[in-house]
Amino acid sequence: MPFLLLTVLCACAAAGPKSGPQAAPRRLRYEVVKVYPHDPAAYTQGLLWRDGSLYESTGQWGQSSLRRVDLETGKVLQKSDLDARLFGEGLALLGDKLYQLTWESGLGFVYDRATFRRLSSFSYATEGWGLAVLGTDLVMSDGSSVLSVRDPETFAELRRIRVEDDRGPVVYLNELETIDGRIYANIYQTDRVVIINPESGRVEADVDFRGLLPASDRRPNTDVLNGIAWDAKAQRLFVTGKNWPRLYQVRLIPAAR
Numbered sequence: 001m002p003f004l005l006l007t008v009l010c011a012c013a014a015a016g017p018k019s020g021p022q023a024a025p026r027r028l029r030y031e032v033v034k035v036y037p038h039d040p041a042a043y044t045q046g047l048l049w050r051d052g053s054l055y056e057s058t059g060q061w062g063q064s065s066l067r068r069v070d071l072e073t074g075k076v077l078q079k080s081d082l083d084a085r086l087f088g089e090g091l092a093l094l095g096d097k098l099y100q101l102t103w104e105s106g107l108g109f110v111y112d113r114a115t116f117r118r119l120s121s122f123s124y125a126t127e128g129w130g131l132a133v134l135g136t137d138l139v140m141s142d143g144s145s146v147l148s149v150r151d152p153e154t155f156a157e158l159r160r161i162r163v164e165d166d167r168g169p170v171v172y173l174n175e176l177e178t179i180d181g182r183i184y185a186n187i188y189q190t191d192r193v194v195i196i197n198p199e200s201g202r203v204e205a206d207v208d209f210r211g212l213l214p215a216s217d218r219r220p221n222t223d224v225l226n227g228i229a230w231d232a233k234a235q236r237l238f239v240t241g242k243n244w245p246r247l248y249q250v251r252l253i254p255a256a257r
Contacts, residue, residue, distance in 0.1 A: 022166040025194070025206040027255035032212070037074035038240050038247040040219070042067070046091025046100070046131060046175060047227035049238065050113075053077065054229060057091035057100050059242075064088030066100055066116060071238075074247070080116040090131030090175060092138055094152050099138060101128030108155065122155035132176035132183065134198060139183060141176055145169035147183070147196075163196055165203040170194060177228035179237070186226050193228065193239070207252060209239065217245050 038044075045064075046057035054069040064087055068078035082088050082102070089101035097119065098111040104127060110119045126148075130141040137158060138150040147161040163170045163185075172188035182204065183196040191212070195205040209225055223242035230237055240247040 022164060022202060024166040025203045028195075028205050028207045028252045029255045030207065030209055030212065030250040030252055033236075033249040033251050036071055036238075036247045036249070038244050039069075039074055039076065040222075040243050040245040043223065043242045044175075044227040044240055044244070045089045045242075047229045047238070047240065048091060048093055048132075048177070049229040049231045049236075050093055054238070054247075055091060055093060055098065055113075056227075057088045059088045059103065061085075061087055064102075066091070066098065066111060068116075071247075078116060080111070080118075089128040090140065092131040092133050094133050094136075094138065097152075099131060099152070101131050101140070103128055124150075124155060129188075130174050130176035130185065132178045134178055134183065139176060139178070139198070141173040141185065143172055143174065143188065145171045145173065147173060147176075147185075147198075147201075161196070161198055161201045163194075163201050163203065165194070165206070170203055175226050175228055177230050179230045179232075184228050184230075186228065188226070189224055191225050193225075208255065212239070212248060212250075213241060213244055213246060219243070219245075 043059045045059040048055050056067045058065045062084040064082040066080045067076050087103035089103050092099045096113045098113050101108045106123050108122045126142040129143050132139050138152050140148050145163050149158045174186040174188040177184045183198050185194050191209040193207040194203045197204050221243045225241045227240040236249050238249055
């Protein structure tokens with residue numbers, strides 16, 4: 001998101017009371033496995049991997065798009081631009097359909113993955129931030145501490161997940177990815193990614209990505225860490241940021257005490 005102006009949803013609206021004290025999340029750090037080029041003009045909002053390609057949703061007024069990108073070169077292979085009045089946000093792929101959110105418009109779109117042909121649209125009564133697949137449903141963030149699980153056919157809200165760590169609600173949940181049954185979420189305006197149990201909403205691990213993009217690669221428009229993609233077949237984890245010139249394959253390991 002470009003600004004920190006949002007309304008944090010009331011925690012009481014979320015599902016499921018927590019029982020017992022919350023354990024502190026495991027602290028993780030990263031190791032860089034490989035570095036790839038990334039379009040520095042791409043204000044990354046959603047990122048995912050499928051069948052040899054990266055799919056990316058980019059933001060900013062008049063610059064928002066849906067893209068298919070070659071990992072090795074960073075070249076944009078396929079692109080569909082959004083109307084200049086829309087600000088692109090999270091992206092998810094379920095079956096052969098891509099689902100893309102927009103920020104303040106309360107409007108999302110469904111595309112055919114192969115052709116990028118727009119199939120339909122859907123609406124929601126909150127801001128659109130991140131989006132991922134959770135089982136046979138979709139899970140959405142809106143910048144608060146609450147994730148909403150959505151029906152992929154109607155986009156109706158099915159349930160809510162209140163996300164907490166040992167210090168309380170975790171806000172600014174942004175770009176999402178589901179990996180091995182857990183939800184990975186960028187925390188907007190930080191170098192953190194949290195790993196969430198979708199049944200309890202508890203943060204089980206916290207990843208510190210400070211220092212990932214070196215100062216030598218930063219420019220005036222370089223923005224925050226955002227973008228998580230998972231290659232399930234090859235067990236590869238990718239991360240990048242808004243207007244970053246690099247995309248990283250990383251490995252997560254326990255942090256030194």
